[in-house]
Amino acid sequence: MRKLYIIGIGPGNPEQVTIQAIKAINQVDVFFVTSKGEAKNDLTQFRKEICERYIDEPSYRTVEIVDSGRDPTIDSYASRVEAWHQQRALIYEELIKNELQEDECGAFLIWGDPSLYDSTLRVIDQVISRGLIHFDYEVIPGITSIQALAARHKITLNGIGESICITTGRQLSPGLISNTENVIVMLDGKCSFKEVLDKEVEIYWGAYVGSDKEVLLSGRLTETRESIEMARSSAREKNGWVMDTYLLRNPSARRP
Numbered sequence: 345m346r347k348l349y350i351i352g353i354g355p356g357n358p359e360q361v362t363i364q365a366i367k368a369i370n371q372v373d374v375f376f377v378t379s380k381g382e383a384k385n386d387l388t389q390f391r392k393e394i395c396e397r398y399i400d401e402p403s404y405r406t407v408e409i410v411d412s413g414r415d416p417t418i419d420s421y422a423s424r425v426e427a428w429h430q431q432r433a434l435i436y437e438e439l440i441k442n443e444l445q446e447d448e449c450g451a452f453l454i455w456g457d458p459s460l461y462d463s464t465l466r467v468i469d470q471v472i473s474r475g476l477i478h479f480d481y482e483v484i485p486g487i488t489s490i491q492a493l494a495a496r497h498k499i500t501l502n503g504i505g506e507s508i509c510i511t512t513g514r515q516l517s518p519g520l521i522s523n524t525e526n527v528i529v530m531l532d533g534k535c536s537f538k539e540v541l542d543k544e545v546e547i548y549w550g551a552y553v554g555s556d557k558e559v560l561l562s563g564r565l566t567e568t569r570e571s572i573e574m575a576r577s578s579a580r581e582k583n584g585w586v587m588d589t590y591l592l593r594n595p596s597a598r599r600p
C-alpha cells in the first residue's frame with residue numbers, strides 16, 4: 345500500500361530537524377514540494393539542504409505542486425480558503441495516484457510543525473474522505489517557530505498557571521491583550537502590535553528565528569515597537585520576504 349509522511353522540519357535551522365523526521369525522510373521515494381510566495385526560493389533551498397544533509401542513499405524524486413492560490417473573486421475569507429482546499433485536494437489526489445507506485449512512499453515536508461497554521465492535514469483528510477485512492481499516512485511532529493522563538497529569547501511562554509493564546513495578526517485586538525496574559529501572534533504582515541497601547545505589555549519578537557538571517561528584539565512594547573517595525577521592514581527589503589512571530593506578555597491582564 346502507498347504510504348505518505350507529513351513531516352515537520354522545524355522553522356529554518358537544519359539542526360532542529362528531529363531524529364524521527366530524519367528516519368522518515370530516509371524512507372521517502374517522492375517528495376511533494378509546495379512552496380509559494382516571496383519566500384519560495386529560500387524555503388525550497390532549505391528543504392533541499394535537509395534532503396542533501398540527511399539522506400544516506402539519495403534515490404528520491406521531487407514533484408513540484410503548482411499552487412494557483414486562493415480565488416480573489418470569492419468574497420468571504422472562509423469560502424475562499426475552503427475552495428482553495430478543495431482544489432488542492434484534487435491536485436494531491438492526482439499526484440498521489442500518478443506519481444506514487446503502490447509500494448512507494450511519498451512525503452510533504454512541512455515548515456515548523458504540521459499542526460500549526462498549516463493546511464496539509466486538512467487537505468489530506470479531504471483526499472481520504474473522497475475515497476478514490478487509498479494510502480496509509482503518518483504525521484511526524486516538528487519544532488514550531490513558537491518553540492524556537494521562546495528558546496532564542498530564553499523565556500517560558502507562560503508564567504505559572506497562566507494561559508497562552510495563539511492567534512494571527514488579523515485577530516489581534518487590544519481587548520484580547522487586556523484579557524490574556526500571553527498572546528503569541530503569527531502570520532502578521534501588518535505589525536498589528538502597533539494597535540496595542542497598554543504600557544505594561546512586553547514583546548518578544550523574532551524574524552527568521554533559528555536561521556542565519558535571524559533578528560531578535562524584546563522589551564516594553566511602547567519602547568520597542570518602532571525599532572521592531574524598522575527591523576522588520578529593512579529585513580524584508582534585504583531578503584525579499586520575512587516571517588516573524590512574537591509573544592505579547594501582559595502582566596496586568598484580567599484573569600477570567
Ligand SMILES: C[S@@+](CC[C@H](N)C(=O)[O-])C[C@H]1O[C@@H](n2cnc3c(N)ncnc32)[C@H](O)[C@@H]1O
Nearest residue numbers: 355456457461488489530531552553587588589
Ligand atoms: C503558515 S505559518 C506556519 C507555521 C509553522 N507550521 C510552525 O510550526 O511554525 C507561517 C508563520 O509562522 C511563523 N514563522 C514560521 N517560521 C518562522 C521563523 N523561522 N521565524 C519566525 N516566525 C516564523 C510566522 O508567523 C509565519 O507568518
